[in-house]
Amino acid sequence: SFRKKALDPDTFDDAIESGTVDFVNDFNDDVTTKTFEYEVSDSNPPPKKAKLAYNPDSTSGNTCNKNLRNGLSNSYELAVLSEPNSAENWIDYMQSFMKPELPSLDDVRKLHERAMTAMDDLLYDERLKVTMTLLEAELRFGTPESLEDSFSYAVQRNNPLEVHLRMAALYSDNQNMKKAAETYKLAIKKFKNNKRPWLGYLEHLYRNKKFEDAATLISASFSSLTKQEHVEIIMKAASLEFEFGEIERGKT
Secondary structure, three states, X not given: OHHHHHOOOOXXXXXXXXXXXXXXXXXXXXXXXXXXXXXXXXXXXXXXXXXEOOOOOOOOOOHHHHHHHHOOOOHHHXXXXXXXXXXXXXXXXXXOOOOOXXXXXXXXXXXXXXXXXXXXXXXXXXXXXXXXXXXXXXHHHOOHHHHHHHHHHHHHHOOHHHHHHHHHHHHHHOOOHHHHHHHHHHHHHHOOOOHHHHHHHHHHHHHOOOHHHHHHXXXXXXXXXXXXXXXXXXXXXXXXXXXXXXXXXXXX
8 A cells, every 4th residue: 555655765756656645845734746646545545734844846946945846755854754842863864964083064954944843843852863863964064153053042942051051061972071161161151050060060070080179179169059959969979989080179
């Protein structure tokens, strides 16, 4: 049947030759319909609409649009069409254009736009995961200016503290310790009464053997956090001492 064949990337094009597929443009609600002969029966139901967040008739020459128009049968496209609210599906698709040997940042950006259009607005965590994949692509393949623009976008559209902390971790994962420290400091400045940026930066310092800076940070945190949170900071520092520092110092 159509449905069975459509799930198989190798036979998707053959399947639609015997059915009807509506491509819905989310930007203006126009519908482009391709109709073919199709025999409907109880065991062979009519095909459903496939909802796309781009215009299949675009002649802009955009690389991503060309790939999408010509590659509707690939597994990534089928995955995002069948489960548009799945961050994992969008991330897999975006990462297929982030291979070091042949990256395509324009394609990653276009897919991010599609994901933000297709995903439910209330799926905050899922949407943020997709946006962080864009930031990773900008960090690896973009310019400082394009990264800053995407970071500003992410802060405006998501939980600002969460974006700062994840961006700092992303810098750290990519061995850019200077930018990681700057981002943690910025998060502390903006959210000084929240323990999370203090704890995040504290761990960053211990992992990079910056023990004196860590001690200074602990003292500085006391003027911004509650007494209960002071205890959490001290307990976290002791744990980090055992893991990255000196056991005897951790005991004290």
